Amino acid sequence: MKLYHYGLFSLFMANSLPALAQQDVRDIFQQNCASCHGDNLEGGMAKSLVDKQWQYGTSDKKIFETIKNGVTEAGMPAWGSLLSDQDIRALVVYIQEKEYQAQQNELKSQVSEAGLAEFSTKEYTFSLETLAEFDSTIWAVTALPSGDILATEKQGKLWLIQPEQNGKKQVITEIKGIPEVWHRSQGGLLDVAVHPNYPKQPWVYLSYSQPSSSIGSDKEGTMTAIVRGQIVDGQWQSQQMVYSAPAKFHTRSGHHFGSRIVLHNGYVYFSVGDRGKMELAQDLSKPNGKIHRLYYDGRIPQNNPFVKQKEALPSIWSYGHRNPQGLALHPLTSDIWETEHGPRGGDEVNLIESNKNYGWPVITYGINYNGQPITDKTEMPGMEQPKHYWVPSIATGGIEFYQGKTFAKWQNNLLVTGMAKQELRRLVIRDNQVVEDEVLIKDQGRVRDVGVSPDGDILVVLNGANQTYKIVKLKVKS
Ligand code: HEC
Incomplete structure (x- = not known):
């Protein structure tokens, strides 16, 4: 019928x-x-x-x-x-x-139940096990040393997932009391990360689109902000602002918030996208299109590259970025790697270094979404080349380096998410060069973020297939 x-x-x-x-x-x-x-x-x-x-x-x-x-x-x-x-x-x-x-429910996504699909890759065959389902887009997932998981739902909810353990059933708790977010277009509650010495140092960091009203402005705009707080009995407490842009940098644009956070060695690194104004990525007096570096509590490190340069913002670490939605610390070299959501055909993987210019929008491998060129230049002296890029774009999201036992052959490989292409990829990096790029998961929904648990489980965020929003775990077939 x-x-x-x-x-x-x-x-x-x-x-x-x-x-x-x-x-x-x-x-x-x-x-x-x-x-x-x-x-x-x-x-x-x-x-x-x-x-x-x-x-x-x-x-x-x-x-x-x-x-x-x-x-x-x-x-x-x-x-x-x-x-x-x-x-x-x-x-x-x-x-x-x-x-x-x-x-009519005739629009079938390729796979109806993720749990049934099996993926064969070079080293492992695995299936996907659903850990938790949500009502709307999940932006970030991060595993705590205890094995508990924190996840952000873009509409403005922070979740604590305590997986099934020793016969105790899984518990999912919404953490109450986090800041109000500007939830429109690409804005909302974005990344979550914890202090490297968590839970001894119980700080949880969030990035989000901060409503202008919450900094006392009568504008209707927003800008990327970073806050930290502590979770006590399901409640967000002891909140401190780490980075909040002045009202003059707030706009109504719902575009390119960036927003990934990496904490390392006393510093918090975070990305801010160009906010839809590409030329600002080259302007050192604006926070747009930059990776910033602050001390854990938000103070400015005096050895940041532009501290002594008049007009330049002292928090800037690197510039010329479009929309960096992936940031991760290399487990061996402690270098910061980044994925940048490019224009059409211009998604990049970069190794981030202090003071460097990554070229957007002066050089790019991409074109405008409407097919018109941005520039005919793909390289230029004084501008960094990506370590890897994708044409066509996979629409890169979050990234994480793999460490652990479960997928021991993937040690120190970079896991990269692709939203439009619905992919999880694995990049092998040797001597700071990407030497292999393998697709691990395909067509299960938009892959927004990936995390690795202390046990070596790989956690993947899948959004949108059959209107489901979930966190899955890769289960190796023995
Ligand atoms: C660069 C991204 C982008 C591309 C490419 C794009 N759109 Fe859109 N489109 C948007 C945005 C942003 C909106 C505004 C709605 C929103 O997201 O809130 C929109 C809105 C629309 C709407 C109005 C929806 C409504 O609620 O009334 C239609 C229809 C539409 N797009 C069709 C298209 C078609 C057809 C194409 C291809 C020819 C296209 N779009 C390509 C970003 C895009």
């Missing part, structure tokens, strides 16, 4: 399509729209197009106009100069088809 219905539906839609199609609308969508709205229109960097929530109008005409003219201040490009009216019309139809299908 379902089949019959579906057949009728396709026939109907086919008849209503204009006579065109030099290029399949699916391909037009995949090439131009999927990087933001998701391969199956389920949403990602931009909203879902199949959830029946229309901000800019639901009629054919309104949707057509939105695509043609864009909503540039919200980050939706204008397509009128690139796509013909026929192409745009086809897209309107395609979106409505997909929305209809989603409502």
